[in-house]
Amino acid sequence: MDHTRRGIFTSLGKAALLASTASFLPALSARPSTAATVDGQPSGGPGARTRIRLLLNSPLSGPHAFFCLAQQRGYFSDAGLDVEFVGGDGAASVVPRIPQEGFDGGYGDLCALIKLAALRPDECPVAVHVAFNTTPLTIGVRKDGPIRAPKDLEGKVIGGHPIDAAIEAFPAYAMQAGVDESRVSILRSTTSMATLAEDVLNGHSDGVFGFVHTIIAALAGKGIDGRAGLRFLEYRDVVPELYGNALMLTPAFLRRHPDAARALVAAVNRGIVETLADPDAALRAVQALAPKFAQHVDGPRMMGTLQVEMAHPEARRIGIGDIDDARLSLSIERLSRACRLPRVPAPGSVFTREFLPPLAERAKPLARRAHATTGAVA
Template sequence: MGTVVSAHAADGSTNAADATPQRGQRLKVRLLLNSALSGPHAFFCLAQERGYFADAGLDVEFAAGDGAASVVPRIPQEGFDGGYGDLCALIKLAGLRPDNCPVAVHVAFNQTPLTVGVRRVGPIRTPKDLEGRVIGGHPIDAAIEAFPAYAMAGGIDASRVSILRSTTSMTTLAEDVLNGHADGVFGFVHTIIAALAAKDIDGRAGLRFLEYRDLVPDLYGNALMLTPAFLRQHPDAARALVAAVNRGIVETLADPQAALEATRKMAPKFAQHVDGPRLMGTLNVEMAHPEAQRIGIGDIDDGRLQRSIQMLATSCHLPRTPKPEEIFTRAYLPPLAERARPRAQAGNGDHA
């Protein structure tokens, strides 16, 4: 397991779903993130620093994960109470192994961040140009997991795309593309850009991004998800957790720099020139779908979710088609008027 960060760590802790705190004690909640704490997690850090989890009677412990897709199966496998991972990966797991599958309670990314990064001056100009190419990515990468849906929507013969799975760093994968050793790299747009920025390389100048949201706009991205056991045993704690996360997002949108300062204190590898742009890109694109002005960040459009489920079930040949209620519940969201809304200047940003 990766680095664990808890502002109120206690000795002898157990899984929150198996323990009821004594009066006056905080309920420990173990959450698996998609990576180590970084800019896009700033709202978690701000909520932690300002005591919103503690005020709700929660001792939230964040563990560093190894990708948004791998979060989903690891939650039940490793005894986490929940996590922050990719909704497409959740749909796939529910279609393959529905028993004890986590449920999304707050969808932060109302636009998918998934992409294929290719050389800006290279031969790949359109999605169809991916045929006959070698695209690298991590072993369990959310963009690889959802690629069948992207390929189906773009008329791409997925069998003609060679996927090279590697445990090397995202920086190396992206550099391989820039250096001509690979034709493309799967990942999150801002993760790829940040990985190169850490080595003072301008990813926007060297790469163009074939973004999934352009072909499959119904797909959602990262979501806070909790286990059925936690929801069953601690419904009030689940509601309080979501409310604290929502408050963290509201205040991050209002003061991103304060959120970054909170992240700096919790993230050992924090770098302003990397994490600052990464957070702003997340706020201005992945958390800024127009529907969020109407329903708030955290909620989903039922029609979009149903279409996403059907698209992934068909393209990935899932043995069963999950029901929407297996994937998401809005029962734990704060009232509509209290939900975060996208920044006024945000919208359909362009990474091309």
């Protein structure tokens, strides 16, 4: 009898494993912010800093180096801001949790934001800075296994977290790749990414949804070289129009505090500029702020973010943070059709460049290179 994860969950039947991605967005409810504020301002009186609670896609780690550097060097406080970072549980889950739990904003997946804008437009945050101009979404499969191309996913079991950005965007990937989505069994599990990835290496499942560098880092934390054992079917090769992580704020915060929003984006942009200029200093900032910092994990993750997710050629033209309007419209159209969304959200309800710094001041992509301390990224 097959007691592997693959065997157990295949026997349950595809109908039990597959569900509409929209059904995994938690029901939203109006809940007040936990910050002690008056109209969004700290109750300390004139001159007090504006409090901003941001939900991240995970606890602070290498890919958040620019946030850490901006925090450590006082760019938020100098701008009159008191920014609190709260670690989350995935780039897709950030988006519905912002309005549900009363955050002022967050750092999460733009594809998930597009879906929420279609499903619950009145409660949806708005992206004000798109950090990942290339999507990191992927499916990791065994390098020596039978899956060589997207079509080979049919009849296989692919694992991932309950609200995983790669699962949420999978319908668009499948449609563009000519994959029959109904023939792919999706195993949603709350187990760690390291365990999900190990299951693939051990043959207990056929693949794992996630971010490329997150999967690699999870295995590195257990002393396993993920690049040696896994092949990655990267979404950017099939749906290159998709963007990745973005800084987003609630419409209420943008209405009440446009100057604070502009100052926040400027400080984040400065953090990115200086992270690109001095990755070692940025990594030291992560080390100072991240309780679970590990040099051999966080260094490569940070460099992967800088050299891949923030390195799309269009950023040399418009800067990191901005988007190409035609590309965003295509992303929205692809996701709306593939995910059978009830409406096609307007691009302006998903992203605004109103709060970006001038083009001349925006961060530009890092040339692809190795770095002595942080390590090279293949």
